[in-house]
Amino acid sequence: MKMPTQYPVICPFTYRYGSDEMRKILERSNVLKKFVEVEAALMKALEAIGIAPKGCYEKVLDTMSKIKPEDVDKLEKIIGHDIASLAILIAKHCGECGKYVHLGATSYDIVDTAWALILRDALGIIKSRLREIIEKLIELTIKHQDTLTMGRTHGQHALPITFGFKLANYVYELSRSYERLCDLEKRLLRCKMSGAVGTKAAWGDKGLHVESIVSQLFQLEPHVITTQVAPRDGFAELVSALAILASQMDRLALEVRELSRPEIAELKVAYAKVGSSTMPHKKNPVVAERISGLAKVARALVTVALENIPLMHERDLTNSSSERFLIPHALLVIDQILIDTYRMLETLKINEEAMKKNLELSSGAIASECLMVKLVLKAGIPRHEAHMLLVDLTNKALNGKKSFKEVVVESNIAFLLAREDIEECFNLRNYLGSYKQLISRAIDYARNVMGRC
Numbered sequence: 254m255k256m257p258t259q260y261p262v263i264c265p266f267t268y269r270y271g272s273d274e275m276r277k278i279l280e281r282s283n284v285l286k287k288f289v290e291v292e293a294a295l296m297k298a299l300e301a302i303g304i305a306p307k308g309c310y311e312k313v314l315d316t317m318s319k320i321k322p323e324d325v326d327k328l329e330k331i332i333g334h335d336i337a338s339l340a341i342l343i344a345k346h347c348g349e350c351g352k353y354v355h356l357g358a359t360s361y362d363i364v365d366t367a368w369a370l371i372l373r374d375a376l377g378i379i380k381s382r383l384r385e386i387i388e389k390l391i392e393l394t395i396k397h398q399d400t401l402t403m404g405r406t407h408g409q410h411a412l413p414i415t416f417g418f419k420l421a422n423y424v425y426e427l428s429r430s431y432e433r434l435c436d437l438e439k440r441l442l443r444c445k446m447s448g449a450v451g452t453k454a455a456w457g458d459k460g461l462h463v464e465s466i467v468s469q470l471f472q473l474e475p476h477v478i479t480t481q482v483a484p485r486d487g488f489a490e491l492v493s494a495l496a497i498l499a500s501q502m503d504r505l506a507l508e509v510r511e512l513s514r515p516e517i518a519e520l521k522v523a524y525a526k527v528g529s530s531t532m533p534h535k536k537n538p539v540v541a542e543r544i545s546g547l548a549k550v551a552r553a554l555v556t557v558a559l560e561n562i563p564l565m566h567e568r569d570l571t572n573s574s575s576e577r578f579l580i581p582h583a584l585l586v587i588d589q590i591l592i593d594t595y596r597m598l599e600t601l602k603i604n605e606e607a608m609k610k611n612l613e614l615s616s617g618a619i620a621s622e623c624l625m626v627k628l629v630l631k632a633g634i635p636r637h638e639a640h641m642l643l644v645d646l647t648n649k650a651l652n653g654k655k656s657f658k659e660v661v662v663e664s665n666i667a668f669l670l671a672r673e674d675i676e677e678c679f680n681l682r683n684y685l686g687s688y689k690q691l692i693s694r695a696i697d698y699a700r701n702v703m704g705r706c
Contacts, residue, residue, distance in 0.1 A: 271585035278374050279581045281322040287367035289317045298466035299353055302459040309350035316346045336360035357448055357455030365445035365483040369473055373442050375584050382591035387427050387699050389598045394420040398692050402608040410615045413681040418688045421695040423505050428699040430498040435706035437494055441487040444468040444475045450567045451479045481568035485561045492558035495587045499551035502594050506544035513538055521602040544593050551586045617657035618647045623678035632669040
């Protein structure tokens with residue numbers, strides 16, 4: 254099949270999603286550069302063990318500016334192998350040193366080690382963006398730690414919380430993802446230099462020395478043992494961790510989308526100038542929606558990563574083609590999600606008046622749990638009896654014209670509890686539990702995690 258010399262722009266990551274910073278790391282010229290760096294590192298090791306003459310390492314490095322992706326593509330069309338094509342091209346530029354290029358190595362010694370270098374750079378960007386988001390959330394958490402709002406479960410009014418407490422939960426969740434990324438680096442970012450089936454046979458008794466030199470040059474720990482390829486669980490762990498992070502951002506974006514609905518109006522986010530092609534009044538939360546949309550892609554990629562773990566014997570080629578899609582797309586998806594999340598938080602407006610108004614929608618029924626606890630602890634009523642009593646009273650209030658407080662005062666609860674106990678329950682700030690300590694604990698956890706990595 255004749256391949257086109259010019260490729261049309263099809264994938265939206267080339268023009269719409271992801272940052273220039275991340276694209277630069279993943280573009281073909283940089284990937285090729287990393288391949289050459291690894292070939293050069295191998296040559297340095299071959300010099301050290303007395304196989305290649307001194308000076309060959311620099312000659313291989315010099316080819317970095319001479320070999321272009323299109324050169325590799327042209328030769329690959331003839332011989333059918335990308336890394337073999339690269340090795341041939343490097344050799345042609347290295348004169349006498351060319352005979353030692355790629356000696357003893359297999360393609361995935363080059364590919365897997367190069368991707369460890371690329372992923373180290375990419376994870377640096379991801380962790381930096383995530384830190385900014387966590388810090389922004391901490392800032393908003395502290396600012397609104399006492400801002401009273403409605404806690405909701407099943408989409409219904411539950412108990413009062415503070416907006417800072419709500420955000421502190423996201424601080425904790427995202428800190429766990431930050432910690433997860435730091436933890437997986439020690440398994441993912443490793444040097445793989447082990448030859449055709451993993452035994453380093455071509456280097457004789459110098460195989461571990463070769464591995465050590467390459468590993469030290471790149472400041473990577475070597476894999477303990479491999480087949481022809483590094484274990485694919487490393488990529489699966491990365492993609493899974495990124496999907497978890499994307500899903501957490503999706504949850505945050507969904508929170509923002511729900512609370513910015515006109516009938517709730519507790520939050521307001523940045524909108525595009527034109528929200529609809531036909532309805533001039535529409536203001537759509539497009540940034541938050543994009544986060545949720547891309548999170549679906551992140552989750553879908555996990556299946557591909559897991560499918561790449563089972564390879565036949567010491568390796569087959571079923572991982573190769575899919576990983577060309579998998580890794581760059583997983584990184585660009587999370588890159589865009591992180592950019593959008595920070596933008597969403599930076600432009601977020603909190604409507605405290607709407608929060609106060611919404612707290613009153615249940616006519617005070619959200620004080621029912623507080624009253625139930627007091628009936629048990631102060632009046633000695635069994636919990637289940639107190640619970641059923643308050644179910645009846647809340648139903649009466651919600652279905653009638655009186656407030657829940659009026660219904661309570663007119664009920665036999667007025668004879669079971671002191672008036673000050675009843676009043677205390679209807680002051681919602683008295684029923685926030687240990688919210689301040691929990692907020693502090695979440696922030697401390699985040700600071701500790703980010704301080705370690």
